[in-house]
Each structure stands twice: as structure tokens, then as C-alpha cells.
Amino acid sequence: MSLLRCTAVTKRFGGLKALDGVDLEVGAGEIVGLVGPNGSGKTTLLSTIAGSLPVSGGRIEFQGRDVTRLSSHRRAHAGIARTFQIPRPLGSFDVLGNVATAAMFGRDRVSRSEAIERAHGVLKRIGLDGHAGSDVTTLTLHEHKFLEIGRALALDPRLILLDEVLGGLNPAEAAAGMELIASLRDDGRSVIYIEHNVRAVTALADRMYVLDRGRNLFDGTPTEVVGDDRVVAAYLGGGARA
Amino acid sequence: MDVSTTALAQTLLNGALLGCLYGCIALGLTIKWGHLGIADFFHISVVLLAAYITFTLVTEAGWHPFATLLVTAPACFVVGVASQWLFTRLDADDTTSLLLTFGLFIVAEGVASQLWSADLKSMRRDLPDGLREAIHLPAPLDRLAVTPPDLLSLVLAVVMVGLASWSLRFTRSGRAVQAMRQDQPIAEAFGVRAAPLALAVSGLAALSASVAGMAVAVKMPLQPQLPLHWIGVVVVACLLGGLGRPLGALVAAVVLMMLQNAWSLWFAPQWASAVTYGVLVLYLAAQPLSRVIRERLTHERPTRERPAVRSLA
Ligand SMILES: Nc1ncnc2c1ncn2[C@@H]1O[C@H](COP(=O)(O)OP(=O)(O)OP(=O)(O)O)[C@@H](O)[C@H]1O
Numbered sequence: 001m002s003l004l005r006c007t008a009v010t011k012r013f014g015g016l017k018a019l020d021g022v023d024l025e026v027g028a029g030e031i032v033g034l035v036g037p038n039g040s041g042k043t044t045l046l047s048t049i050a051g052s053l054p055v056s057g058g059r060i061e062f063q064g065r066d067v068t069r070l071s072s073h074r075r076a077h078a079g080i081a082r083t084f085q086i087p088r089p090l091g092s093f094d095v096l097g098n099v100a101t102a103a104m105f106g107r108d109r110v111s112r113s114e115a116i117e118r119a120h121g122v123l124k125r126i127g128l129d130g131h132a133g134s135d136v137t138t139l140t141l142h143e144h145k146f147l148e149i150g151r152a153l154a155l156d157p158r159l160i161l162l163d164e165v166l167g168g169l170n171p172a173e174a175a176a177g178m179e180l181i182a183s184l185r186d187d188g189r190s191v192i193y194i195e196h197n198v199r200a201v202t203a204l205a206d207r208m209y210v211l212d213r214g215r216n217l218f219d220g221t222p223t224e225v226v227g228d229d230r231v232v233a234a235y236l237g238g239g240a241r242a
Numbered sequence: 243m244d245v246s247t248t249a250l251a252q253t254l255l256n257g258a259l260l261g262c263l264y265g266c267i268a269l270g271l272t273i274k275w276g277h278l279g280i281a282d283f284f285h286i287s288v289v290l291l292a293a294y295i296t297f298t299l300v301t302e303a304g305w306h307p308f309a310t311l312l313v314t315a316p317a318c319f320v321v322g323v324a325s326q327w328l329f330t331r332l333d334a335d336d337t338t339s340l341l342l343t344f345g346l347f348i349v350a351e352g353v354a355s356q357l358w359s360a361d362l363k364s365m366r367r368d369l370p371d372g373l374r375e376a377i378h379l380p381a382p383l384d385r386l387a388v389t390p391p392d393l394l395s396l397v398l399a400v401v402m403v404g405l406a407s408w409s410l411r412f413t414r415s416g417r418a419v420q421a422m423r424q425d426q427p428i429a430e431a432f433g434v435r436a437a438p439l440a441l442a443v444s445g446l447a448a449l450s451a452s453v454a455g456m457a458v459a460v461k462m463p464l465q466p467q468l469p470l471h472w473i474g475v476v477v478v479a480c481l482l483g484g485l486g487r488p489l490g491a492l493v494a495a496v497v498l499m500m501l502q503n504a505w506s507l508w509f510a511p512q513w514a515s516a517v518t519y520g521v522l523v524l525y526l527a528a529q530p531l532s533r534v535i536r537e538r539l540t541h542e543r544p545t546r547e548r549p550a551v552r553s554l555a
């Protein structure tokens with residue numbers, strides 16, 4: 001049985017159809033890459049899965065349960081965590097506080113002290129343990145991105161939605177990020193991984209989906225995707241940076 | 243123009259204690275304003291309405307003032323929950339909610355005059371003896387005296403503000419409130435149940451109006467225009483103290499009232515309330531300056547090693 005199943009998900013913003021009947025499925029312990037040109041609806045799809053945006057149509061099932069109308073905090077409790085494409089740390093908390101707050105209200109009810117303990121563990125894992133007490137404004141871009149992953153991880157999710165967490169990083173930082181993402185699968189978590197950079201996705205993903213103008217363009221293994229003419233065309237048409 | 247030291251000390255003391263009362267009134271407002279984003283001026287009217295209910299229960303039914311909280315506290319809580327529910331339902335933006343609360347603020351005055359008339363209503367004669375006789379401070383301050391109602395304001399302010407600050411800072415729900423205030427979608431993505439939390443916060447903030455109302459009724463004669471006298475100090479105290487910071491509002495209210503009272507010793511008392519706005523203007527004018535200084539300082543400091551002021555641990 002798949003962990004997540006999206007069926008014919010549609011999202012309209014006024015007259016614009018950002019998602020037009022998208023299907024997507026994620027199995028347990030699977031990394032699913034989600035790629036597509038700018039504006040193809042990747043972030044929107046992620047938001048509808050996380051419950052941050054209500055859908056205009058279609059159905060989303062998580063662990064066999066219909067969650068289409070569930071609010072985002074209920075989905076967080078059910079085990080779905082997300083990052084934001086543009087990092088959005090809570091400025092009045094320090095780095096540890098950001099992660100601990102996520103731990104406190106996530107999948108299971110955790111006391112303050114337990115949450116802090118768990119947050120320390122997460123910071124170590126994402127390599128930010130040296131910055132536990134730092135103000136979030138002092139972080140570099142790659143630290144911000146890792147903090148996004150850390151906050152999502154602190155919820156102890158079954159499914160983790162990553163939105164361009166490696167965008168703008170240098171090769172060494174990106175490599176560390178890819179290792180971190182691969183380790184999420186080793187935890188037994190499933191991952192949906194949005195990335196503009198197709199090559200980074202193909203290295204990690206078990207399967208991939210390609211969106212184009214709010215529709216499914218293609219899905220398959222990474223090798224199938226990079227070998228497909230339509231994908232290449234969509235990317236060249238959309239201004240690729242593969 | 244000679245003012246004795248004792249007179250000055252007594253004036254400052256009275257000001258500080260009156261400031262405590264204003265701090266009680268400001269508590270609910272600063273929490274709603276800072277954490278729910280609603281400048282709920284109606285809160286100030288709720289304080290007066292609660293005071294009137296206290297008055298009625300004490301003078302007509304012979305209740306002890308403290309016992310009236312059994313009625314006013316739940317009533318205010320319900321008002322707070324209902325108003326937050328309404329704001330959420332209306333999806334009101336800042337201007338709409340401001341107009342709405344200000345409208346209610348005005349309407350409340352009319353309602354109070356209708357129900358309790360425009361006359362001054364004092365329940366002084368109905369108070370238990372313990373709440374009436376002035377208390378002299380112990381030596382060497384024995385030339386100063388405080389009244390029990392003033393002491394009551396002090397105790398209530400310390401207890402309520404302490405409780406609110408502590409909960410905001412050190413409890414799970416306080417964490418959730420802070421996260422929600424900063425970024426509601428993020429907080430919800432973390433699993434914070436924002437909607438019920440906002441209702442509870444609004445209810446508790448409004449509940450503080452019942453306590454403040456009781457303190458008002460014990461201290462001063464009631465009349466429907468009182469909120470108009472309070473609103474200046476209360477709003478300025480909220481702003482000076484930092485929105486959402488109960489302790490800040492209390493300290494600011496105490497300082498403002500000490501300044502106002504001291505002013506009346508030497509200058510025309512009718513200008514005393516202008517002191518409050520003067521302080522606000524000075525503060526706002528100093529803001530850009532303090533920002534420049536702060537930026538200078540933080541630029542020169544190695545930011546990484548900055549101590550974790552708001553660290554969780
Ligand atoms: N809140 C919104 N209101 C209106 N239109 C929106 C909103 N969010 C997204 N859109 C539009 O929906 C379409 C899909 O946007 P989305 O952000 O999902 O694309 P994306 O695939 O994530 O792109 P990118 O690679 O640039 O991040 C775009 O045309 C975008 O302008």
C-alpha cells in the first residue's frame with residue numbers, strides 16, 4: 001500500500017489553474033523526485049499535500065485515510081512535514097528554539113524538555129549543533145536550508161516534503177545535503193523532493209515525477225526521465241538549468 | 243512652588259499604584275494586540291462593564307467584591323472567545339477590526355449610561371471594613387499611606403502580569419502562541435492548533451478585564467466615560483512596553499502615572515494627560531535613533547557569539 005496517494009489534484013488561483021488533475025503516489029521509505037520548469041506547480045502541489053493550501057478538486061490520501069480536507073496541523077500530527085522554498089525561520093527564537101518548537105507540537109505530544117533534547121539531536125544531525133544558541137539572522141543560506149530540513153525532521157514525520165532545499169548551495173554543501181536526504185530514507189521516512197536541478201534529483205530519487213504547466217508530464221525511474229524527449233523539450237522550452 | 247519631600251513621595255506612590263491598575267487594564271489589550279494582532283479597544287469597555295456588574299452585585303445583592311468574579315470572569319471569557327470567533331469568521335483585516343472594536347468601544351458607553359445612568363456610582367459604603375481604612379507604611383516610611391484598593395491593584399497586577407508573562411515564556415502553549423504570532427502558517431505546519439489557541443488566548447485576555455473591573459469598582463466611583471480617560475494611558479503603555487509584553491505594559495503604565503502625578507504637583511493638572519502623549523512622541527522620535535545605534539553596535543560585534551537571549555533551554 002502506498003503511503004501517499006494524490007488523485008486528480010486541482011488547484012485554481014482565480015482564473016489560473018496551477019494544478020490540473022495531478023496524480024502522484026509515494027511508497028513507504030521511498031524518495032520521490034518532483035521536477036518541472038518554473039511555475040509548473042511543484043510548490044503548489046507540495047502545499048496541497050501539507051494542507052497549507054486547500055485543493056480545488058481531487059483527493060489526497062495518506063496512509064489509506066482521506067486527508068483532503070484536513071487542516072495543516074492535523075496533517076502534521078498525522079506525520080507530514082514540509083519545508084519552505086524560501087526559508088521562514090521564526091525570528092524571535094534562536095536556532096535551537098526553532099527546532100524545539102517544531103518538535104513540541106509534531107507527531108506526538110512532547111514536553112518542553114523532551115523537545116529540547118530532541119532538537120539537540122536534530123541539530124547534531126544537520127550539523128548546526130554549534131549554532132544552537134545563535135540568532136537565526138546570523139545563519140548563512142545553506143544553514144538556513146538545513147534548518148528548514150531540521151525543523152521538518154523534528155516533527156518525526158513519516159513523509160517529509162522538501163522544496164528546493166539544495167538550491168543556491170555550493171557543490172560541497174549540496175553534497176552534504178544530498179547525504180542528509182538519503183539518510184532520511186534510511187530512517188524509513190518517505191521523501192518528496194523538489195529540485196530544479198534534475199541531476200541532483202536523479203542521483204537520489206527512486207522514482208521521479210515531471211510536472212509541466214500544472215499537469216503530469218512523465219513519471220518513471222530517473223534513467224527513464226532523463227532519457228525522455230518530452231522532458232528534455234519541456235525543460236529546454238522552460239529555460240532549463242539542468 | 244515648594245513641595246515637601248513627603249508630598250512628592252506620596253504623589254509618586256499614588257501614581258505608581260494607579261499605574262498598577264492601568265497595567266491590569268492594559269494586560270488583556272497588549273496580549274490581544276501583540277499576539278492576536280487585534281487592537282481591541284473594546285477590551286477597555288469590558289473592564290468598565292465588569293466594574294458595573296461588580297458594583298451591582300455588591301450594592302444590591304450584598305456580595306463580597308471578590309465573589310463577583312464568579313460571575314464576571316466567565317462572562318468576560320465568553321465575550322473574549324466570541325469576539326475572536328467573530329474576527330476569524332469575518333477574516334477581518336487590521337482596519338476593519340480596528341473600526342469594529344472602536345465602534346463597540348463607543349457603543350459600550352451608551353449601553354453603560356442606559357443601564358447604570360450617567361451618574362457617579364460609588365460602592366465605597368458597601369465595601370467590607372478591611373477595604374476602607376488607609377494603611378500607613380512601616381517606619382521609616384510611616385508618613386506615607388496607601389489605601390487597600392490601591393494595594394489590591396498592586397497585588398492583582400503583580401499576580402496577573404506575572405502569570406501571563408510566565409505562561410507566555412515557559413509553557414508549551416506560550417511557545418505555541420509566540421510561534422503563531424510570528425508566522426501562523428509555519429506554526430500550523432509544525433502542528434500548532436492555531437484556531438482554538440487563538441480563541442483561548444482571547445478568552446483569557448478578556449478574563450483579565452473582569453479582575454481589572456473589580457479593582458476599578460473597589461477603587462473609584464464609576465461613570466460611563468471612564469474608558470475615555472483610560473484609553474490614552476493604556477494604549478501608550480501597551481506601545482511603550484512593547485506589544486504583547488504584559489510586564490512592559492505594566493512598567494510603562496506605572497512610570498507614566500508617576501510622571502503624570504508629579505506633573506500635577508507643579509503644573510496645571512488638566513495638562514497631566516498630555517504628558518503621556520508627550521512621552522509617546524519622544525519615544526517614537528527616539529526610535530530611528532536607537533535603531534541606528536543598535537545597528538552600529540551589532541555590526542561591530544561578532545554576531546555568531548551573541549548570547550542566546552531567548553534561548554529555550
Ligand atoms: N498564492 C498564489 N496566488 C496566485 N498564484 C499563485 C500562487 N502560488 C502560485 N501561483 C501560481 O501558480 C503557478 C505554479 O506556481 P508554483 O509556485 O507551484 O510553481 P513551482 O513549480 O514551484 O515553480 P518554481 O520552480 O519557480 O518554484 C505559477 O504560475 C504561480 O504564479
Ligand SMILES: [Mg+2]
Pocket residue numbers: 042043044085163
Ligand atoms: Mg516552487
